[in-house]
Amino acid sequence: MSKIIDIKDLSYVYLPGSPYEQQALKNINISLNQGELLGLFGGNGSGKSTLAKLLNGLIYPTGGQVTVCGIDTNIKELRHDLWKKVGLVFQYPEQQIFESNVYDEVAYGPRNLGLSESEVKTRVFEALDRVGIFPDSMVNLSPVKLSGGVRRRIAIAGILALEPEVLVLDEPMAGLDPLGQNLMLEIIKARQEKKTQTTIIISHNLKDILALADKIAILERGALVFHGEVQELLSKIDILSQFRLELPDYLQVAYALNARGIKPNNDIKNINEAGLELIRIISGGKGKL
Amino acid sequence: MNGHGIQLINVGKEFKNPDSYKAALTNINLTIHEGEYIGILGLNQSGKSTLARLLNGLLKPSLGRILVNGMDVDSSEQIREIRQLLGIVFQNPDNQLICPVVEEEIAFGPENLGLSPSEVNKRVSWALEIVGMQDMRYHAPHLLSGGQKQKVALASVLAMEPSYLVLDEPTSMLDPVSRWEILEHLRKINKENHITIILISHNPEDLLDANRLIVLHEGFIYMQGTPREVYADMEKLTAIGLKPPGLYQLIQQLEEEGYGIDDNTSTIPQLVEKICQK
Amino acid sequence: MNEIKLGQYVHGNSLIHLLDPRTKIICCILAVIGILSNHNFWYLLFLLGLILTGIKCSGIPFSSFWRSMRGIRYLLLITFLFQAVLTQGEAVFQLGALSVTQEGLMIGLINLLRLVILFLGSIILLMTTTPMKLSAGLEFLLLPLNKIKIPVQYFTTIISISFRFIPTLVEESITIKDAQRSRGAHFDSPKILTNLKSYLAILIPLLASSLLRAEDLAEAMDSRCYTGNPNQYRMRNLKYKAVDIYLIIFMAVALLVGLVIT
Numbered sequence: 001m002s003k004i005i006d007i008k009d010l011s012y013v014y015l016p017g018s019p020y021e022q023q024a025l026k027n028i029n030i031s032l033n034q035g036e037l038l039g040l041f042g043g044n045g046s047g048k049s050t051l052a053k054l055l056n057g058l059i060y061p062t063g064g065q066v067t068v069c070g071i072d073t074n075i076k077e078l079r080h081d082l083w084k085k086v087g088l089v090f091q092y093p094e095q096q097i098f099e100s101n102v103y104d105e106v107a108y109g110p111r112n113l114g115l116s117e118s119e120v121k122t123r124v125f126e127a128l129d130r131v132g133i134f135p136d137s138m139v140n141l142s143p144v145k146l147s148g149g150v151r152r153r154i155a156i157a158g159i160l161a162l163e164p165e166v167l168v169l170d171e172p173m174a175g176l177d178p179l180g181q182n183l184m185l186e187i188i189k190a191r192q193e194k195k196t197q198t199t200i201i202i203s204h205n206l207k208d209i210l211a212l213a214d215k216i217a218i219l220e221r222g223a224l225v226f227h228g229e230v231q232e233l234l235s236k237i238d239i240l241s242q243f244r245l246e247l248p249d250y251l252q253v254a255y256a257l258n259a260r261g262i263k264p265n266n267d268i269k270n271i272n273e274a275g276l277e278l279i280r281i282i283s284g285g286k287g288k289l
Numbered sequence: 290m291n292g293h294g295i296q297l298i299n300v301g302k303e304f305k306n307p308d309s310y311k312a313a314l315t316n317i318n319l320t321i322h323e324g325e326y327i328g329i330l331g332l333n334q335s336g337k338s339t340l341a342r343l344l345n346g347l348l349k350p351s352l353g354r355i356l357v358n359g360m361d362v363d364s365s366e367q368i369r370e371i372r373q374l375l376g377i378v379f380q381n382p383d384n385q386l387i388c389p390v391v392e393e394e395i396a397f398g399p400e401n402l403g404l405s406p407s408e409v410n411k412r413v414s415w416a417l418e419i420v421g422m423q424d425m426r427y428h429a430p431h432l433l434s435g436g437q438k439q440k441v442a443l444a445s446v447l448a449m450e451p452s453y454l455v456l457d458e459p460t461s462m463l464d465p466v467s468r469w470e471i472l473e474h475l476r477k478i479n480k481e482n483h484i485t486i487i488l489i490s491h492n493p494e495d496l497l498d499a500n501r502l503i504v505l506h507e508g509f510i511y512m513q514g515t516p517r518e519v520y521a522d523m524e525k526l527t528a529i530g531l532k533p534p535g536l537y538q539l540i541q542q543l544e545e546e547g548y549g550i551d552d553n554t555s556t557i558p559q560l561v562e563k564i565c566q567k
Numbered sequence: 568m569n570e571i572k573l574g575q576y577v578h579g580n581s582l583i584h585l586l587d588p589r590t591k592i593i594c595c596i597l598a599v600i601g602i603l604s605n606h607n608f609w610y611l612l613f614l615l616g617l618i619l620t621g622i623k624c625s626g627i628p629f630s631s632f633w634r635s636m637r638g639i640r641y642l643l644l645i646t647f648l649f650q651a652v653l654t655q656g657e658a659v660f661q662l663g664a665l666s667v668t669q670e671g672l673m674i675g676l677i678n679l680l681r682l683v684i685l686f687l688g689s690i691i692l693l694m695t696t697t698p699m700k701l702s703a704g705l706e707f708l709l710l711p712l713n714k715i716k717i718p719v720q721y722f723t724t725i726i727s728i729s730f731r732f733i734p735t736l737v738e739e740s741i742t743i744k745d746a747q748r749s750r751g752a753h754f755d756s757p758k759i760l761t762n763l764k765s766y767l768a769i770l771i772p773l774l775a776s777s778l779l780r781a782e783d784l785a786e787a788m789d790s791r792c793y794t795g796n797p798n799q800y801r802m803r804n805l806k807y808k809a810v811d812i813y814l815i816i817f818m819a820v821a822l823l824v825g826l827v828i829t
Binding site: 342345347369372373376377379381383384385386387388389390393396397398399400401402403405406409410429430431445446449 | 697698699702727728730731734735738779780783784786787788789790791792793794796798799800801803
């Protein structure tokens with residue numbers, strides 16, 4: 001597996017030297033292989049959105065090194081092309097739609113790449129297809145008239161059409177209802193199954209990330225407090241119990257039982273297994289019922 | 290005035306413009322008593338936001354009548370009284386704060402009710418205290434986090450001393466910690482200040498504190514009952530794309546295996562307690 | 568995270584900060600009347616001296632005023648040059664076909680002074696007065712216009728909402744700009760048309776979200792019984808102190824003296 005993202009001793013300071021100076025990130029070390037999905041979790045002011053901007057060259061490190069797809073962002077001449085490699089989907093991306101029809105909106109990025117119009121068309125149709133929008137019936141519609149969830153998927157298609165090697169999604173689930181959230185999960189999972197495309201999901205919702213990610217990074221006030229595989233995180237009860245409210249119900253139950261001296265099995269992966277484990281505990285820990 | 294509470298009698302709402310984001314409602318009959326904590330669950334386009342806007346006259350029903358403490362919401366003479374009695378907190382924390390300073394924001398409603406500056410001042414302090422935002426009194430709203438903004442929005446409605454508080458997706462744009470804080474405040478406001486809560490959400494986990502749950506689907510009342518009753522019917526919920534909260538899925542799984550969990554179990558610590566007792 | 572913007576409030580406890588907002592607004596208006604009604608060079612210099620004293624008292628470093636002056640330096644330069652060249656009179660020296668006259672230099676200098684006074688006066692008002700106090704002061708002073716059926720409270724509501732939303736809009740435009748840059752938008756392309764299109768990609772979403780926001784705001788205001796009555800609560804903290812009265816009398820006398828001199 002090849003390393004696609006390598007962050008070494010990264011730090012970032014806002015407005016250095018001014019009275020508003022503020023350390024947003026300090027000593028961050030993260031690496032990610034091609035095809036992996038990283039969940040980046042943190043609360044308000046943890047620096048997770050700053051990290052996203054560093055990855056696609058909107059801002060540059062004030063210390064350390066960020067290497068993405070082999071490009072060192074400290075090299076001035078190269079970082080302007082980072083947007084072609086790293087697709088960044090901002091929070092509430094539907095608010096950035098500006099073209100008068102769906103086709104042009106999705107085509108905006110590919111056209112900026114300087115592709116031929118026939119190539120642009122292929123990319124637009126593919127991208128729309130990938131976000132579950134049937135292109136033929138939709139391309140001529142005005143985005144204004146579509147619902148929020150559909151608009152968000154169009155905005156994501158606008159980034160997918162750039163065919164980025166790394167896709168960064170900032171709070172993709174925010175504000176969506178359960179149906180919209182499921183659709184978003186499917187889009188992300190489909191990308192994950194290809195095994196060649198790397199994805200980073202930034203969220204303040206640990207639940208969403210736990211269900212999807214291969215690796216997890218937890219940021220707190222600009223510092224990295226955990227970076228590793230999901231299974232490893234699940235065994236670190238001391239870290240997870242700080243985020244009690246952000247865990248799925250079944251893990252909350254398991255940890256609460258743990259705190260009372262009843263040790264549930266450590267490798268519960270979903271709610272069904274949790275239910276079976278509870279039944280096992282109640283029936284006296286005698287294994288199968 | 291004849292009696293307290295909210296009554297919806299054969300209420301229907303249609304929109305002429307089919308492009309509208311707003312969803313229609315059909316044949317809604319509902320009585321809400323003072324002091325209740327009502328949860329309204331539904332996906333987008335289920336009509337739940339339309340329902341919120343009908344309750345205080347922002348929208349007029351196409352059919353039927355809505356009475357708040359016996360006053361018809363359709364009558365323009367009593368609309369100010371109704372809006373004082375029934376406050377609404379909206380979804381987007383950024384788009385419902387009007388004033389450049391937190392203090393003024395909370396004073397906005399009481400000020401419009403024509404209260405004296407000293408009374409307004411008293412209410413501002415009181416409302417800020419309820420949501421624990423005293424320190425932010427002189428802050429500018431744009432410097433607050435989403436959760437803090439939503440608490441200011443809540444305080445600014447409370448300062449009007451309403452009897453009914455309607456919240457339209459107040460947590461859907463917030464992080465889990467802020468969401469939990471808002472729900473905690475609602476629980477307290479309902480218990481201690483005896484304000485009726487009508488909480489609208491698409492997230493089943495938001496509505497665990499409700500004593501009555503109403504599920505809306507495509508403009509109709511699809512299910513009704515206590516959260517326990519509604520969330521026990523997994524099949525009916527999943528048919529419209531909703532899923533019971535994890536807690537109730539676990540309870541359901543235990544019950545199916547013959548381990549009864551009694552009806553007033555509605556939080557994780559309660560469930561853990563029950564398991565430990567077995 | 569931006570640097571201090573032009574005219575943004577700077578917190579402080581100076582004499583100027585503590586003046587009643589109405590005093591500051593009235594003094595600014597008096598100064599404006601002064602500079603418009605009088606073109607005596609020494610009188611204008613006197614007014615400039617007053618404003619510089621005000622800046623000194625405010626405790627805000629001169630450098631931040633100097634920096635904001637740079638924003639209008641071309642305006643000042645053009646005003647001066649036009650007056651110097653276009654005024655008839657005794658030529659001092661020739662600039663090609665144009666002759667710079669003595670009268671022109673004087674009038675140019677006077678107009679330059681007027682602009683500087685106007686600019687510094689309004690900047691110091693904004694930098695030492697919170698938006699809340701400013702709108703309270705404006706609302707109070709405009710209130711009498713209600714008697715002649717001018718709906719003053721609507722203007723002050725608009726001002727207040729602007730103070731509330733300008734920072735939000737700025738933030739939003741930065742985010743949208745970043746988002747469009749991530750899709751390859753150029754903002755510094757040598758082709759004007761490309762830049763124009765990129766800026767449209769910011770403006771259109773900004774406009775769309777503002778319309779949506781306006782709708783939401785209207786609902787929130789209606790729900791809280793907005794009537795458009797003057798905001799008594801906002802005005803409750805307005806209190807004239809002795810120093811306010813003295814300052815207004817002083818400015819009024821200075822204006823009168825100025826008028827008499829002409």
